Amino acid sequence: MLTLYYYPGSCARASHIALREAGADFDLQLVDFASAEQHAHAYRQINPKGRVPALATPRGIITESPAILAFIAQSYPAAGLAPLDDAFEFARLQAFNNYLCSTVHVAHAHIRRGERWADDEAAIAEMKRKAPQVMHECYSFLEETFSDGPWVMGDSYSIADPYLFTITTWLPLHRIESTDFPKIHDHLQRMLQRPAVQTAIAMEQAD
Amino acid sequence: MLTLYYYPGSCARASHIALREAGADFDLQLVDFASAEQHAHAYRQINPKGRVPALATPRGIITESPAILAFIAQSYPAAGLAPLDDAFEFARLQAFNNYLCSTVHVAHAHIRRGERWADDEAAIAEMKRKAPQVMHECYSFLEETFSDGPWVMGDSYSIADPYLFTITTWLPLHRIESTDFPKIHDHLQRMLQRPAVQTAIAMEQAD
Numbered sequence: 001m002l003t004l005y006y007y008p009g010s011c012a013r014a015s016h017i018a019l020r021e022a023g024a025d026f027d028l029q030l031v032d033f034a035s036a037e038q039h040a041h042a043y044r045q046i047n048p049k050g051r052v053p054a055l056a057t058p059r060g061i062i063t064e065s066p067a068i069l070a071f072i073a074q075s076y077p078a079a080g081l082a083p084l085d086d087a088f089e090f091a092r093l094q095a096f097n098n099y100l101c102s103t104v105h106v107a108h109a110h111i112r113r114g115e116r117w118a119d120d121e122a123a124i125a126e127m128k129r130k131a132p133q134v135m136h137e138c139y140s141f142l143e144e145t146f147s148d149g150p151w152v153m154g155d156s157y158s159i160a161d162p163y164l165f166t167i168t169t170w171l172p173l174h175r176i177e178s179t180d181f182p183k184i185h186d187h188l189q190r191m192l193q194r195p196a197v198q199t200a201i202a203m204e205q206a207d
Numbered sequence: 208m209l210t211l212y213y214y215p216g217s218c219a220r221a222s223h224i225a226l227r228e229a230g231a232d233f234d235l236q237l238v239d240f241a242s243a244e245q246h247a248h249a250y251r252q253i254n255p256k257g258r259v260p261a262l263a264t265p266r267g268i269i270t271e272s273p274a275i276l277a278f279i280a281q282s283y284p285a286a287g288l289a290p291l292d293d294a295f296e297f298a299r300l301q302a303f304n305n306y307l308c309s310t311v312h313v314a315h316a317h318i319r320r321g322e323r324w325a326d327d328e329a330a331i332a333e334m335k336r337k338a339p340q341v342m343h344e345c346y347s348f349l350e351e352t353f354s355d356g357p358w359v360m361g362d363s364y365s366i367a368d369p370y371l372f373t374i375t376t377w378l379p380l381h382r383i384e385s386t387d388f389p390k391i392h393d394h395l396q397r398m399l400q401r402p403a404v405q406t407a408i409a410m411e412q413a414d
Contacts, residue, residue: 048348048352049306062295062302064301064306064309066273067299070297070298071297087282090281091281092267092274094277095274098308099271102271103256116341118330118334118337120333122327122330122333123334126330127324130325130326131324
């Protein structure tokens with residue numbers, strides 16, 4: 001049995017959706033950011049980084065969204081969530097997810113987590129001010145380089161889709177309209193029609 | 208034939224070392240940061256992100272260090288650079304590389320690339336001031352959670368080792384001594400003894 005540690009609407013939602021798409025048997029475990037549970041001793045035993053997602057497996061814990069997503073795709077090959085037999089296509093997929101993780105999510109984090117990189121309040125405010133501009137640049141790049149669709153990898157739905165979808169739902173925090181990016185906006189709408197996505201959102205909101 | 212686009216001492220060195228460890232046939236192509244070549248039109252045609260590394264393959268370009276490293280491991284399985292037949296161990300490896308990419312490299316980038324996230328000079332100076340503290344925290348985490356060695360994954364040398372090594376060589380920029388972290392320091396010394404590492408450094412410096 002797998003257990004996904006998550007907070008509603010966080011990047012853990014990507015792994016949550018992927019687990020549902022894979023047909024995996026898993027438990028959901030809320031890590032309550034509102035009470036700083038991610039920094040509490042009990043959760044630090046699970047993920048010393050104090051972040052979500054973390055996926056508990058019978059063999060141990062996996063962290064970091066791109067690693068968890070690839071693990072889900074490899075563990076449930078019948079779901080076809082990654083081009084597992086093609087190193088080049090797998091690398092293209094991982095490169096997309098790594099860009100989301102190390103550039104787009106990081107750009108986003110500067111609007112609310114500036115204290116990671118500065119102590120001075122004015123500097124934190126300056127990062128917060130610039131974050132929407134950086135996010136807009138990231139999404140302009142994603143729009144320009146998007147596949148012919150309907151999915152990130154083209155015809156095949158993959159673990160890149162729930163990850164992109166999850167981060168796209170953060171655009172309103174930056175007062176950015178997804179309609180500025182027509183292909184990304186269509187992707188968002190298409191994702192919202194998937195039962196796995198609808199169920200994941202409903203289950204997270206119910207907690 | 209493969210071509211690796213790199214700048215000496217950058218994170219592209221991880222992919223460079225991995226290609227040598229794999230016994231791959233490849234060309235090296237310098238992207239001269241000193242003349243801002245990474246932002247020039249010609250290189251943007253190769254990698255629109257304006258970063259290194261980029262790996263040109265007969266089927267197209269791959270970007271993002273963890274994706275390139277996994278591609279090398281999958282393309283040269285005889286080199287044994289990743290646990291390719293074990294989804295859990297592969298995920299542990301990818302989680303390590305993703306932490307380097309999205310947390311440690313990002314922490315490092317705040318000392319010299321603060322303009323990515325702020326325009327105000329005082330804010331950029333504040334990020335620069337805090338970066339060594341954040342890097343020290345990252346390396347404390349890496350030290351505490353390091354395997355029993357000798358390598359990141361334990362007994363087996365993998366694509367995580369050149370990536371960790373490359374970022375460890377950046378510690379002096381933060382005025383951090385690798386000897387503060389005994390396991391990491393030993394890893395650094397062990398890496399410096401590998402012929403692939405020695406050759407990679409020599410070839411980059413020769414350019």
